[in-house]
Amino acid sequence: MRRVAATFDVDMAPDVHRVVELESIAGEWAAELKFCVLANSAADQAQVRLLRSSGLTNVFAISGEGFEVGDVIAPNGQATEAVVLFRESDRHHALLLTNRCNSYCLMCSQPPTKPDDSWLIHQALDVIRHIRSSPDVLGLSGGEPLLLGSDLRVILDLLAVSHPNTRVEVLTNGRLFSRPDVAETVLKNLATNVQWLVPLYGHADFLHDFVVQSPGAFDETIAGLLALQMHAQPIQLRIVLIEPVLSTLDELCGFIGRNLPFIRMLALMACEPIGFALANRQQCEVDLADWGGELSRAAKTLARHQIPFIFMNFPLCGLPKSLWTNAHKSISDWKNTYIDECNRCSVKNDCSGLFAWHERGWKPTTIRAIKEPSLEQIH
Amino acid sequence: MSKFIKSLAVFVAGLPLLAAKAQTGIVPSASPQATDDTKAVSLRPLNREIDNLFASHRSHSSHRSHSSHSSHYSGSTGYVSPSPAPSPYVRATPTPYVPATSSAIDNSLVSPEVTPTATPEASKISTLSAPHANPVKPAAKESRDEKLRLQVIRVQIKLNTLGLYTDKIDGVFGGTTKSALKIFQRVRDLPPSGQMTTDTLNALGIPAVN
Numbered sequence: 090m091r092r093v094a095a096t097f098d099v100d101m102a103p104d105v106h107r108v109v110e111l112e113s114i115a116g117e118w119a120a121e122l123k124f125c126v127l128a129n130s131a132a133d134q135a136q137v138r139l140l141r142s143s144g145l146t147n148v149f150a151i152s153g154e155g156f157e158v159g160d161v162i163a164p165n166g167q168a169t170e171a172v173v174l175f176r177e178s179d180r181h182h183a184l185l186l187t188n189r190c191n192s193y194c195l196m197c198s199q200p201p202t203k204p205d206d207s208w209l210i211h212q213a214l215d216v217i218r219h220i221r222s223s224p225d226v227l228g229l230s231g232g233e234p235l236l237l238g239s240d241l242r243v244i245l246d247l248l249a250v251s252h253p254n255t256r257v258e259v260l261t262n263g264r265l266f267s268r269p270d271v272a273e274t275v276l277k278n279l280a281t282n283v284q285w286l287v288p289l290y291g292h293a294d295f296l297h298d299f300v301v302q303s304p305g306a307f308d309e310t311i312a313g314l315l316a317l318q319m320h321a322q323p324i325q326l327r328i329v330l331i332e333p334v335l336s337t338l339d340e341l342c343g344f345i346g347r348n349l350p351f352i353r354m355l356a357l358m359a360c361e362p363i364g365f366a367l368a369n370r371q372q373c374e375v376d377l378a379d380w381g382g383e384l385s386r387a388a389k390t391l392a393r394h395q396i397p398f399i400f401m402n403f404p405l406c407g408l409p410k411s412l413w414t415n416a417h418k419s420i421s422d423w424k425n426t427y428i429d430e431c432n433r434c435s436v437k438n439d440c441s442g443l444f445a446w447h448e449r450g451w452k453p454t455t456i457r458a459i460k461e462p463s464l465e466q467i468h
Numbered sequence: 469m470s471k472f473i474k475s476l477a478v479f480v481a482g483l484p485l486l487a488a489k490a491q492t493g494i495v496p497s498a499s500p501q502a503t504d505d506t507k508a509v510s511l512r513p514l515n516r517e518i519d520n521l522f523a524s525h526r527s528h529s530s531h532r533s534h535s536s537h538s539s540h541y542s543g544s545t546g547y548v549s550p551s552p553a554p555s556p557y558v559r560a561t562p563t564p565y566v567p568a569t570s571s572a573i574d575n576s577l578v579s580p581e582v583t584p585t586a587t588p589e590a591s592k593i594s595t596l597s598a599p600h601a602n603p604v605k606p607a608a609k610e611s612r613d614e615k616l617r618l619q620v621i622r623v624q625i626k627l628n629t630l631g632l633y634t635d636k637i638d639g640v641f642g643g644t645t646k647s648a649l650k651i652f653q654r655v656r657d658l659p660p661s662g663q664m665t666t667d668t669l670n671a672l673g674i675p676a677v678n
Contacts, residue, residue, distance in 0.1 A: 115626035116674045119618065136629060143628060144637040195472060299479045302472060333476060369472055 090185075091173040091423055092165060093155035097125075098134055101149065101164035105174065105215035108160040111136060114148065122219055125151035125162060125171075161219045163212065174216045175224075181421040183228035184213045186244070190233040192262050193302040194288075196331050196366040196373045201232055210240050214247060223252035228260065235265035239274050249281040256282050258325075263287040263313030264306055272313075276320040284353070285317050288327045290334050292344030300333060311348075318351050325354040331366075331373045335380050342387045346394025355391060357384070358419075359402040362450020370451075377407035377454040385409050405440045407454030413439075420444060433458035519676040520666040522616050619677040620645065623664055626672045627652065 106125040109117055111133055114126055128134045128150040137150035151171070156162070161175035175182060187209055190201035213229075227248070234241050241259075248257055263285065265271045287310065291297035294307035317324050326345060328334060334341070345355060359377060360366055366373040377384075384400075388411075391398045400408060401419035408416055418441045426445045431437050436459050443452060473479045517523070610618075617639035624645055627633035633648040646662040653660045656671045669676055 111629055112673070115622050115629065115672065118622055118625055120621075139634075140625065140628060140637065143624075143634070145625065193472075195474075295476075295480045295483060298483070299473070299476050302479075304483050365472075369474060372474060 091155075091176070092170050093153055093162075093173055094169065095151055095153035095156070095162075095164070095171045096169070097164060098128075098137065098150035103163050103165065105161060105163050105212060105219050106149070106151075107219040107221060108151065108156050108158055108162060110158050113158070114140070117221065118145070118148070120147070123147045123149075125149050125156075127156060127158065128152055159221045161216050174212070175220055177222050177224070179422050181228065182224045182226065183230050183421075184216055185209060185231065186213055186229055186234045186241070187232035187236055189236050190231060190262075191236065191264060191303070192233070192306060194329075194365065195300055195302060195333075195369045196329055196360050196364075198361040198364045198366065199232070200364045206232075207240075210237060210244070213244055217244070217247050217251055220252065223255045225254075226256045226258060227252070228258045230260040233262055233265075234259055235261050235263070235271060235275070238265075238271060242275050242279075245275070245279060245281040245283065256284065258284050258286055260286045262301065262306070262310060263317065264309035266313030266316040267309040269316075272316040272320065276317070276322060279320070279322070284323045284325055286325045286327055286356075287314060287317075288329065289314075289341070289345070289349075290328065291337065292341045296333065296337060296341075300331070314349060314352075324349075324352045325356055326352050327356045327358060329358050329360050330375065330377065330380070331360050332375055333372060335375060335383055338383050338387045339390055342390040342396070343394075346390060346396055350394060350396070352396065355396050355398040356417075357387070357398060357400050357403075359400075359404075359407070359453040361402065361444055361446075362453075363444070363446050367450055374451050375453075377403065381409045384412060388412055388415070402441055402444070402453065404443065404452075404454060404456060405436050406434070406457050406459055416441065418442075428456055430456045430458050433460075435460050514670045514673065515666050515676040517666050519678050520664070520669060521612070521676065521678050522619055523663065523665050615677045616641075619664065619674075622674050622677070623649070623669075623672065626674055 104123055106123040107117070108125050108127060111126055111128065114124060118124065124147060126133070126137045126148060128137050129152045134150045134152070137148060140148050151162075153171070156171075156173075157176060157178060159177040160173050162171040162173050164170075165172045174184070188199070188202045188206050190197075193201070229241075229244065237244070245257065248255060266275075288301075289297065289310060290300035291307065297307035297310065298304050314324060314326075326349070328338070328341065330338070342355070345352065360373050360375070362374070388398065399415050399417045399419075400412065401417050403416050405413055405416055413436075416439075418439070420441050420443075424445050425442050426447070427437065427440075427442045431440070431442065434440070443456070444450075447453075473482065620641045621637055621639040624633055624635075624637045624639070627645070627648045628637060630652065632651050633644065635642075635644040641664075649664070649668065650660045650662045652658075652672070653662070653668055656668075658665070658667055658671060666676070
């Protein structure tokens with residue numbers, strides 16, 4: 090989440106606002122929205138005050154270097170900074186719906202909290218209303234979004250109305266879809282274009298349950314996946330590659346090929362070295378280059394079952410070359426970084442790079458520059 | 469905060485005896501998802517006559533036949549989107565308003581292979597990208613009066629920022645708004661009618677509320 094230093098012309102409530110220019114406020118103004126007009130000069134700030142004194146109570150002046158027109162922001166703390174909740178120029182867009190969760194995964198990048206955080210639901214609805222230009226893809230994440238129940242449906246319905254061309258991706262463990270009432274409430278006659286991103290960590294219940302530290306989770310997730318399929322919803326399965334998962338990866342891929350052949354895509358993801366992963370380093374820290382054999386075997390199994398798959402968060406130097414075409418530049422802009430060694434690498438531009446916080450944790454593999462033809466030349 | 473059970477063996481030992489498993493069945497595979505194409509940005513004036521509900525004259529149909537209006541696509545009159553960046557005002561053409569022959573501008577900014585596929589898809593959208601749409605309620609069903617009020621407010625905001633209007637921004641189309649509009653129209657060589665004509669809205673850079 091981006092925090093940007095900002096100065097406001099009045100004391101601000103921590104509500105959601107859209108950043109606009111003075112020239113465009115006339116064309117974008119609407120009574121139900123709130124606006125922060127970028128006004129770095131005294132004259133512009135005076136103009137904004139004039140608008141407000143003329144009756145526009147939802148227009149405020151903001152100054153600061155780090156904003157872009159179209160940003161959806163919320164003033165933070167003592168109103169000396171603002172949180173950018175949505176930025177048009179980002180490659181990845183996501184809204185946090187809750188920080189509560191019903192699993193407790195060994196490598197959770199965003200450890201769950203218990204307090205009631207339903208204000209996040211209202212914030213998400215506000216952000217959706219304030220987005221000026223529909224993104225191609227919008228992620229809804231958590232925590233566990235299904236804990237919202239019918240409120241999740243409210244959000245999805247608003248997206249269908251406000252941004253009909255946006256493809257929505259919901260990150261969920263799917264467990265609550267094992268309850269018919271939840272599945273019905275969220276999925277029945279759903280008009281929103283949603284893809285469900287669901288993690289699966291084992292071909293046997295105890296493996297999955299161990300990774301998510303929740304007995305019974307496997308059965309619930311499988312039931313949830315079948316409920317999604319029953320409602321004709323597209324599913325992407327996600328596997329975070331930590332040690333207990335890598336040890337049985339080929340079997341897991343075979344299980345998916347045999348039992349869940351309807352999934353659209355399988356994402357094999359390098360672990361994000363943050364959150365609980367730091368607490369469970371022994372299980373989570375792997376050098377992906379050591380597991381090339383397992384990855385290649387799993388890829389073969391998936392190909393045999395015709396399950397499309399991609400590698401996410403994978404530096405190319407940690408992946409067997411035969412699998413490079415399945416690698417995906419997946420790390421969100423604001424978390425993404427490269428190290429010095431990468432500058433000597435011939436495939437840097439095709440590479441996902443590293444999470445910015447790898448320094449506090451670990452690198453997914455020993456980073457080594459590759460001096461070979463670039464990916465385009467291979468294709 | 470609960471603790472992790474870091475050993476698989478210990479975790480399994482702690483599991484209660486398992487209940488009967490649910491039967492799982494295999495459902496036939498679904499078709500793969502289509503990939504997103506880069507969307508074309510259509511070039512057209514900000515507002516066409518048909519968008520403008522409040523032009524204050526009734527001759528819409530006759531207006532459409534004016535020869536001057538057919539030249540909008542050339543960019544010689546009216547408002548042309550300043551950049552191909554996504555913007556709420558740039559909206560794919562809902563009605564067949566495609567010029568018979570593509571102009572030079574069309575070719576330079578709109579890739580020819582994308583244009584024909586984009587049009588039928590976009591034809592389903594009948595409102596602006598709808599940040600103004602009422603939450604959850606399907607499609608904004610604002611009354612004509614509410615739309616008029618919003619449009620007047622937007623015009624008043626623009627006139628205010630141009631220094632032509634210092635009265636209350638209240639959405640009421642009164643004498644001061646009208647005289648400010650006339651001044652603007654004179655400056656921009658538009659007929660000084662004092663009405664929110666389509667050309668005036670385009671010159672102001674304000675999308676018509678509809």
